[in-house]
Amino acid sequence: MTVLAIAMQKGGVGKTTTTLSVGVELAQMGARVLLIDIDPQSNLTQALGFDPTTIAHSIYEVLLNPTYGPAFATITTDYGIDLVPATLALAGAELTLAGRFGRELLLRTALAETRRAYDYILIDSPPSLGVFTVNALTAADSVLVPLQAHVFAFKSMPQLEETITIVQQLNPALRIGGIVVTMVDRRTSVNQVIEETIRQQYGDLVFQTSIPSNIKLVESPAAGQPISVYAVDSSGAKAYRRLAEEVAARYDNQ
């Protein structure tokens, strides 16, 4: 089983879209998949059609009471995946947890018993480096990095690498396991130049499949549906299906 943190300390690069789309595809391939929303923005929760203001239990309680385990807050979805949702209450948890001893290890502790129940646990991290991102990275076996085919996104990689080095004090095995180039617009050559630069710099870490810029990936979260349900034949859905196959091939052998 594999715990993947989908992380990048930059906003709007495709973390949530990648978590959801890869998670649903892995489930369609027969894997048992749990998605964890550990971002106060609750985008993953909302993209699955849930209203964060009416959710009974969330990752917030799981972090405050790690011995409950994620099952306490897990909801099943119509898409073959389970979800630990986030609510706006999570925004306040940053302060609540600030003084707590061992606050970096809460998610790792919470997942200890659950790991065996799933083939993949995908954790959707927020863009900021705070207690939630650190919890995601401490709990993870590997980091999956969405890298937008944009010059500034590419330049924020060293910052993430630095964070991973720090978190390795708590989780020595943590590595970047894969990089996926996202939002590639084939009509603009600058996008392709950046993709090529990323591939040259990071080599085999970069998945063969890159994710095209596709309007259906903007519309589907608003509709509360994964891309494979909202627009199964879209370029975005097809790319995420291929990416999920690569993810499965890369991690099944571990």
Ligand SMILES: Nc1ncnc2c1ncn2[C@@H]1O[C@H](COP(=O)(O)OP(=O)(O)OP(=O)(O)O)[C@@H](O)[C@H]1O
């Ligand atoms: N391949 C794509 N093509 C077009 N739009 C996309 C693509 N991937 C994601 N988007 C859109 O871009 C926006 C940002 O994507 P997403 O929410 O996945 O990023 P994020 O990294 O999770 O952002 P944040 O850091 O705020 O959590 C969303 O509106 C999403 O629908």
Ligand SMILES: [Mg+2]
């Ligand atoms: Mg997000």
